[in-house]
Amino acid sequence: MSIEPNDPRLTAYALGELEAEDLASFEALLAEDEAARSELSAIRQTTALLTNELQSDDVQLSREGRARIESALPSKQPAKVSLLRKKSFWAISAVAAALPLTLVALATLNQRAAPQLSEQAGKIAMLDEPAPVTAPAPMATAPADLKSKAMGPPPLGRADRGEIAPDRQPDHNTESYDSLQDNPFISVKTDPRSTFSIDVDTASYSLVRRFLTQNGRLPPKGAVRIEEMINYFSYQYPQPNDGKPFSVTTEVNQAPWAKDHRLVRIGIKAKEVTAATRPPVNLVFLLDVSGSMNAANKLPLLKRAFRMLVEQLDHRDRVSIVVYAGASGLVLPPTAGDQQGEILAALDRLEAGGSTNAGDGIELAYAMAEKNFEKGGVNRVLLATDGDFNVGVTNQSDLVDLVQNKAKSGVFLSVLGFGMGNYKDSTLEKLADKGNGNYAYVDSASEARKVLGEQAAGTLITVAKDVKIQVEMNPAVVQSFRLIGYENRVLAHQDFNDDTKDAGDIGAGHTVTALYEIVPVGAKPPQGGVDDLKYQAPGQPSAAAASGELLTLKLRYKQPDGNTSQLLEFPVRDGGQEPSRASTDFRFASAVAGFGMLLRDSPHKGTASYQSVLSLAREGVGSGRDQSARRELVGLIEKAQELK
Numbered sequence: 034m035s036i037e038p039n040d041p042r043l044t045a046y047a048l049g050e051l052e053a054e055d056l057a058s059f060e061a062l063l064a065e066d067e068a069a070r071s072e073l074s075a076i077r078q079t080t081a082l083l084t085n086e087l088q089s090d091d092v093q094l095s096r097e098g099r100a101r102i103e104s105a106l107p108s109k110q111p112a113k114v115s116l117l118r119k120k121s122f123w124a125i126s127a128v129a130a131a132l133p134l135t136l137v138a139l140a141t142l143n144q145r146a147a148p149q150l151s152e153q154a155g156k157i158a159m160l161d162e163p164a165p166v167t168a169p170a171p172m173a174t175a176p177a178d179l180k181s182k183a184m185g186p187p188p189l190g191r192a193d194r195g196e197i198a199p200d201r202q203p204d205h206n207t208e209s210y211d212s213l214q215d216n217p218f219i220s221v222k223t224d225p226r227s228t229f230s231i232d233v234d235t236a237s238y239s240l241v242r243r244f245l246t247q248n249g250r251l252p253p254k255g256a257v258r259i260e261e262m263i264n265y266f267s268y269q270y271p272q273p274n275d276g277k278p279f280s281v282t283t284e285v286n287q288a289p290w291a292k293d294h295r296l297v298r299i300g301i302k303a304k305e306v307t308a309a310t311r312p313p314v315n316l317v318f319l320l321d322v323s324g325s326m327n328a329a330n331k332l333p334l335l336k337r338a339f340r341m342l343v344e345q346l347d348h349r350d351r352v353s354i355v356v357y358a359g360a361s362g363l364v365l366p367p368t369a370g371d372q373q374g375e376i377l378a379a380l381d382r383l384e385a386g387g388s389t390n391a392g393d394g395i396e397l398a399y400a401m402a403e404k405n406f407e408k409g410g411v412n413r414v415l416l417a418t419d420g421d422f423n424v425g426v427t428n429q430s431d432l433v434d435l436v437q438n439k440a441k442s443g444v445f446l447s448v449l450g451f452g453m454g455n456y457k458d459s460t461l462e463k464l465a466d467k468g469n470g471n472y473a474y475v476d477s478a479s480e481a482r483k484v485l486g487e488q489a490a491g492t493l494i495t496v497a498k499d500v501k502i503q504v505e506m507n508p509a510v511v512q513s514f515r516l517i518g519y520e521n522r523v524l525a526h527q528d529f530n531d532d533t534k535d536a537g538d539i540g541a542g543h544t545v546t547a548l549y550e551i552v553p554v555g556a557k558p559p560q561g562g563v564d565d566l567k568y569q570a571p572g573q574p575s576a577a578a579a580s581g582e583l584l585t586l587k588l589r590y591k592q593p594d595g596n597t598s599q600l601l602e603f604p605v606r607d608g609g610q611e612p613s614r615a616s617t618d619f620r621f622a623s624a625v626a627g628f629g630m631l632l633r634d635s636p637h638k639g640t641a642s643y644q645s646v647l648s649l650a651r652e653g654v655g656s657g658r659d660q661s662a663r664r665e666l667v668g669l670i671e672k673a674q675e676l677k
Contacts, residue, residue: 049477210255346370357394621653
């Protein structure tokens with residue numbers, strides 16, 4: 034069965050709007066229909082051009098913008114023009130429905146880009162968006178001890194009226210990403226240990242997807258954090274059954290990009306928490322409503338995302354909403370989770386305008402969370418922003434210090450990033466790290482559904498905190514090794530036993546995967562190996578070295594409300610398993626790692642190529658519930674291969 038060229042599901046899929054229950058069947062058809070994949074690519078190009086044009090300071094389509102869009106249409110094929118125009122209508126309508134523009138501005142755009150579509154696009158916009166609020170509801174009054182902070186949000190009404198905020202989108206790209214150097218191979222003679230903090234962030238994968246599909250280019254190397262790409266996906270690790278908050282699984286097989294090397298996969302699966310057994314939650318939504326959030330993929334998408342979360346709350350829960358722009362303000366005092374109409378109305382009234390003062394907003398949000406602290410429950414601030422802080426506390430290190438100090442109160446922080454052009458990934462990743470929380474990038478409604486819908490428990494409920502891993506290699510078996518990814522999570526070895534040192538947290542149902550590439554004794558050492566020590570010889574191996582164990586895996590963790598860590602220890606052996614016997618999850622995780630190394634142009638990518646990684650990813654798709662997400666990765670590898 035083929036897909037018709039004018040099938041609306043193509044546009045829905047391109048924009049991430051296809052319903053979850055339809056994804057698997059549609060992607061199966063797409064995988065077998067080359068013509069449909071070509072049509073999908075055309076829709077994505079057209080949508081990207083329209084999105085960029087609509088996010089510019091000038092709402093009207095310029096001659097240059099019109100020419101760029103028209104150049105994306107097939108030339109010298111008159112028979113197809115009407116079809117592509119029809120698809121352009123679907124793309125324009127979908128983008129327009131999400132944009133906070135007035136019908137007047139939309140009509141102006143359509144009159145210049147496609148006059149015959151104006152009336153239809155306007156109707157769709159009215160159907161998909163709630164009626165604009167002409168006058169904001171009175172601001173809620175903050176508790177007496179917080180009134181000095183609750184200065185009220187910026188004037189409402191700017192975004193939904195279609196006006197352009199003073200500091201809206203920058204004319205040039207000001208996104209920022211940290212520079213990362215791949216972890217090197219370490220000689221076991223020099224140091225047999227590796228210590229790091231676990232990480233459940235997923236933002237990097239969504240950013241990579243956005244660069245490839247929406248921006249049409251390869252991502253900057255700093256945006257590619259391999260551990261976040263791997264951990265975006267779930268894996269078939271067993272549920273813990275021994276009273277511990279998580280289970281631990283290991284697997285050893287050949288490294289696909291280095292035939293003489295072995296690859297060790299360490300998998301952690303946090304216990305699931307059902308809606309009936311979850312603890313009550315005390316949430317503070319800390320929402321950026323500054324002018325830079327006045328774009329379709331920012332505040333409107335943010336509202337839609339938080340609506341999905343609110344719809345899962347009940348009478349046990351409390352929600353407060355704090356906003357910040359030039360000043361911070363309390364929009365909604367603590368409100369019971371079953372009062373969803375009141376919470377959603379407060380969300381709907383939010384509009385963008387003004388500069389960005391995150392520091393005051395963070396102070397007020399934590400004050401609200403602490404004042405309504407739920408003992409034995411979940412206490413969390415959810416920060417949603419593009420990270421473009423430009424007034425008040427703007428220095429990255431000062432903001433990180435502020436959040437790190439606030440984390441000591443027992444209130445955790447989750448960070449959700451939105452938008453492009455001025456996005457500050459480097460700041461947001463650090464805030465989540467030091468705030469005892471997780472970090473996700475929301476680039477579409479489907480990603481919002483994943484983070485705040487399907488995986489809401491993992492986003493909100495911590496089952497173990499300060500989780501650290503330490504691996505000790507057996508010198509009788511291992512010559513050298515390297516940790517793949519986690520470059521900014523590496524710890525000093527002494528930090529493993531130091532309970533004052535902060536580490537990563539695991540949410541309910543989360544899976545965490547770490548990969549070690551190992552060079553066995555007798556194999557050719559990788560380039561760049563270190564010389565033997567001059568002033569001391571390696572210690573004599575202990576009797577345990579003759580055990581045949583490959584390594585010993587140690588983990589430390591604390592209960593969510595605890596201060597003392599508990600130790601788990603597991604010996605790991607290499608049974609010499611052949612590649613043909615590697616599990617589906619092993620193949621897929623290896624493919625993601627290989628893809629990340631190619632995007633980063635890692636010096637350790639070995640023989641990895643886009644084609645070899647693509648074959649491995651296809652083998653790893655499997656038949657689990659994560660199948661559609663894994664198929665998406667296959668498409669991203671294909672896209673990167675084309676761009677390369």
